[in-house]
Amino acid sequence: MSRDMEDRLRAAFDAKTNRVTGALLRPADPPQDDDVPSDGTVTSIHRRHRWIAPLLAAAAVIAVAAGTTAVVTTAAGDHSHPGNTQSPTPTPTTPSATPSPTVAPSTTPVAGGAPPSGTSTGSTSAAPPVTKKLTVQGVTLDVPTNWDFAALDNRCLTINGLPPDPVVPSRHCQLEISVISASQAASGGFNPDKPYVIGDGNMCGSGGTAAQSVKTVLATNAMVGGQPAEYRSFIGACFKGTWEQWTVPTAPGVIITRSYADPATEQAALYAVTNAQLPGPRSQLRLSDRGIIRSVTSEADGARIELDRVTRLEQGGNSNTNPATYSYVLPANLQIRAATSDLEPLSVQQLIQLANGQTVDGITPPLSTLGATLTTDGTTVTGMDLFVI
Amino acid sequence: MHRGLAVSGGADVTQTDVAIDVPALYATHRLRLVRMAILLVDDQASAEDVVQDAFIGLHRNQGRIRDPEAAVGYLRTSVVNHARSMLRRRGTARKHLRVAEPEIAEPADSDVLLAEEHREVLAAVRKLPPRQQEVLVLRYWSNLSEAEIAEALGISRGAVKSQASRGMDKLEQMLGGAAR
Numbered sequence: 001m002s003r004d005m006e007d008r009l010r011a012a013f014d015a016k017t018n019r020v021t022g023a024l025l026r027p028a029d030p031p032q033d034d035d036v037p038s039d040g041t042v043t044s045i046h047r048r049h050r051w052i053a054p055l056l057a058a059a060a061v062i063a064v065a066a067g068t069t070a071v072v073t074t075a076a077g078d079h080s081h082p083g084n085t086q087s088p089t090p091t092p093t094t095p096s097a098t099p100s101p102t103v104a105p106s107t108t109p110v111a112g113g114a115p116p117s118g119t120s121t122g123s124t125s126a127a128p129p130v131t132k133k134l135t136v137q138g139v140t141l142d143v144p145t146n147w148d149f150a151a152l153d154n155r156c157l158t159i160n161g162l163p164p165d166p167v168v169p170s171r172h173c174q175l176e177i178s179v180i181s182a183s184q185a186a187s188g189g190f191n192p193d194k195p196y197v198i199g200d201g202n203m204c205g206s207g208g209t210a211a212q213s214v215k216t217v218l219a220t221n222a223m224v225g226g227q228p229a230e231y232r233s234f235i236g237a238c239f240k241g242t243w244e245q246w247t248v249p250t251a252p253g254v255i256i257t258r259s260y261a262d263p264a265t266e267q268a269a270l271y272a273v274t275n276a277q278l279p280g281p282r283s284q285l286r287l288s289d290r291g292i293i294r295s296v297t298s299e300a301d302g303a304r305i306e307l308d309r310v311t312r313l314e315q316g317g318n319s320n321t322n323p324a325t326y327s328y329v330l331p332a333n334l335q336i337r338a339a340t341s342d343l344e345p346l347s348v349q350q351l352i353q354l355a356n357g358q359t360v361d362g363i364t365p366p367l368s369t370l371g372a373t374l375t376t377d378g379t380t381v382t383g384m385d386l387f388v389i
Numbered sequence: 390m391h392r393g394l395a396v397s398g399g400a401d402v403t404q405t406d407v408a409i410d411v412p413a414l415y416a417t418h419r420l421r422l423v424r425m426a427i428l429l430v431d432d433q434a435s436a437e438d439v440v441q442d443a444f445i446g447l448h449r450n451q452g453r454i455r456d457p458e459a460a461v462g463y464l465r466t467s468v469v470n471h472a473r474s475m476l477r478r479r480g481t482a483r484k485h486l487r488v489a490e491p492e493i494a495e496p497a498d499s500d501v502l503l504a505e506e507h508r509e510v511l512a513a514v515r516k517l518p519p520r521q522q523e524v525l526v527l528r529y530w531s532n533l534s535e536a537e538i539a540e541a542l543g544i545s546r547g548a549v550k551s552q553a554s555r556g557m558d559k560l561e562q563m564l565g566g567a568a569r
Contacts, residue, residue: 005561006529012510013530017424020433025423028441030415031448215504263420 018235018242019217022266131271137179138279139225139254141272144265147174159265173257174265175272179279180253182378185287190375192230192247193219193290193312204238213237219311219319224248224256225276233261234314246273251283251378283378289326290318290373292389296355302332303348307372310389318371318389328374328381336372338363338386346386409460411448418461419444422468428526429472431515439475443467465531466541469523476519513563521556524549 131142136155148161156173163172180190195214204210214236222231227248234243242261248254256273291307308325310318330336335345341362350360357365363386375383419440426436446467447460454460514522520542527538528549539546 005557005564008506008510008564009514009525009529009557009560012507012514013428013526015504015507016511017427017530020420020424020427022420024433025420026434026437028419028437030412031441031445264417266420267416 015235019233021218021233021242021244021261022263022270024218136177138252139177139179139256140277141175141177142275143175143272144268147268173259174262175269176257176259178255178257180251180255180287182251182253182283182287182376185251185253186375186377186382190249190253190288191290191312192245192249192288193232193314195232195234195243195245195314204236210236210238215315216311216313216319217242219313219321221322221324222246224254224273225278227278227282229254232311236314248278248282249286249288251287252279253287254278283376285328285376285378285381286326287378288373288375289328291326291371292320293355293367293370293372294325296352296367298352299329302330302334303352304329305351305372305374307374310371328376330381330384334381334384336384336386339388351386409447409451409454409457411444411451414447414457414460414464415444418464422464425465425526425531426468426472428514428530429469429523430475435475436472439468439471442471462537462540465527466543469527469541473519473523509564510560513560516563517556517559520544521552521559524552525556528553 130145132145134141134143134147134149134157136149136157141157143157146160147157150156150158150173151161151163155178156176158172158174180188193216204214214234216232217235218231218233220231222229224246225248227250229246229248232245232247234245235241236243240260244258244261246254246256254276256276258269258273261269289307289309290312291309294306294308295304296306297304305328306325307328308320309322310320311322313319330348330351332348334348336348336351338346338361340346340360344361346354346360346363354360354363354365354370355367359365363370369389371387371389373385373387374381422440422443423433423436426439427433430436430439443464447454447464450463451460454463514525517525523542524538527533527541528535533541535546535549538549542549544552
């Protein structure tokens with residue numbers, strides 16, 4: 001048998017299995033005594049309770065939708081909900097430029113271990129056996145007692161404070177936390193679809209085979225510390241296993257990265273992420289969005305746009321598996337960057353004309369073929385780019 | 390210390406006289422076992438059921454298993470056996486009920502994000518006899534030795550070697566000319 005075939009087989013197996021992370025497993029408990037019938041017949045408790053996971057997921061979606069639609073009344077139909085996810089009167093705060101981690105005593109010991117019943121996509125997560133609280137940049141996490149800030153890097157949590165890997169600093173990090181202010185997001189670019197979220201950094205370089213190997217393998221919504229968040233996982237040739245990432249897109253933006261989804265620490269990591277306490281108050285709007293334009297309607301102070309969230313995939317293209325639609329008001333004076341025939345930006349008024357079926361500066365309807373990337377400062381839309389889906 | 394194994398009673402206990410801690414094993418090994426099972430039954434829901442059944446079996450028999458290392462081996466063997474039963478039930482259902490797809494088939498787009506090369510290889514593996522699939526998964530994904538595979542499958546080391554060789558030969562035939 002050839003070495004080449006062995007390598008192909010290993011690569012295919014890894015590709016198939018790396019897509020499955022603990023976040024994707026349905027909540028389940030380890031067997032209990034009452035799961036084993038007295039006659040010894042083996043019955044899968046998982047199979048018996050298969051309806052629970054979809055029910056929980058549906059409940060979570062309903063809860064999120066209810067929470068958001070209650071805040072802002074939109075001009076569009078009942079499918080949409082606003083780009084904001086929290087308080088209608090936000091006061092975004094800027095985190096300290098020099099984070100000062102703090103350590104608090106342990107809480108919530110659970111004897112005998114706990115099942116990995118948590119999911120990163122919004123369900124509750126069982127407590128690991130013993131936890132302590134670590135705070136970095138205003139984000140407080142319940143983590144195992146042997147996790148600590150990595151030496152010389154107070155955003156990276158490692159087991160026993162192991163220093164970051166000298167070659168790939170994030171490699172030893174069980175979790176890495178970044179908090180981004182609205183102004184930092186505006187100047188650096190904020191993109192929850194990217195492995196690095198901020199700026200143009202690429203985990204496998206900017207070109208060549210390694211860079212092209214990075215792929216988005218999962219894009220879902222999640223809950224982090226009770227806040228709507230976006231979950232992404234990536235695979236690539238220059239890092240081990242699966243790269244997981246949770247982004248809370250309202251300001252201050254919170255990015256939690258798990259650069260190697262080690263199964264051994266899956267439960268603890270998910271528990272920490274799900275139960276994180278986030279800095280607040282949260283901003284009204286998401287710091288960025290990307291989606292298909294579903295409607296544009298004129299308003300007194302500009303226009304309201306409904307964006308059907310799409311995910312930009314690292315391997316190229318867009319995925320529209322996210323059911324969320326977000327609503328934003330475009331200020332009347334917003335300049336919309338687009339590939340127009342005269343190379344001039346579009347005005348909001350021209351966007352409304354486009355929505356009404358008119359060809360504008362070489363851009364033709366229908367609206368459903370157009371996508372937009374929005375940037376906000378947390379309260380107002382500050383930038384918009386138009387692209388063809 | 391038992392590497393990668395969760396045992397109750399601390400890290401330095403000896404293997405004998407240590408009751409296995411099923412919840413801890415569940416927390417530590419469930420994900421990896423589900424991943425292995427996915428390669429055997431091809432869809433995540435079935436894989437999760439197979440693994441859950443394996444843990445139920447372990448729970449039922451924990452009084453008879455005193456060695457935590459053996460518990461992991463037990464789970465691995467159990468997953469393979471339950472996966473085989475699952476495939477058999479699936480085949481029976483198709484034959485008698487004319488069900489075109491398993492009840493809990495993976496979403497149609499589940500492999501969309503896999504590279505074409507990987508899809509071809511996985512499709513070819515699925516055409517192999519179950520035993521050859523099991524040997525290849527345990528060897529090239531679980532990275533088990535021939536002896537460990539033999540123990541997990543309850544066959545001789547020679548049989549492991551021959552099944553692996555035949556499986557790889559068939560893959561070479563099916564994929565040898567496939568574009569990379």
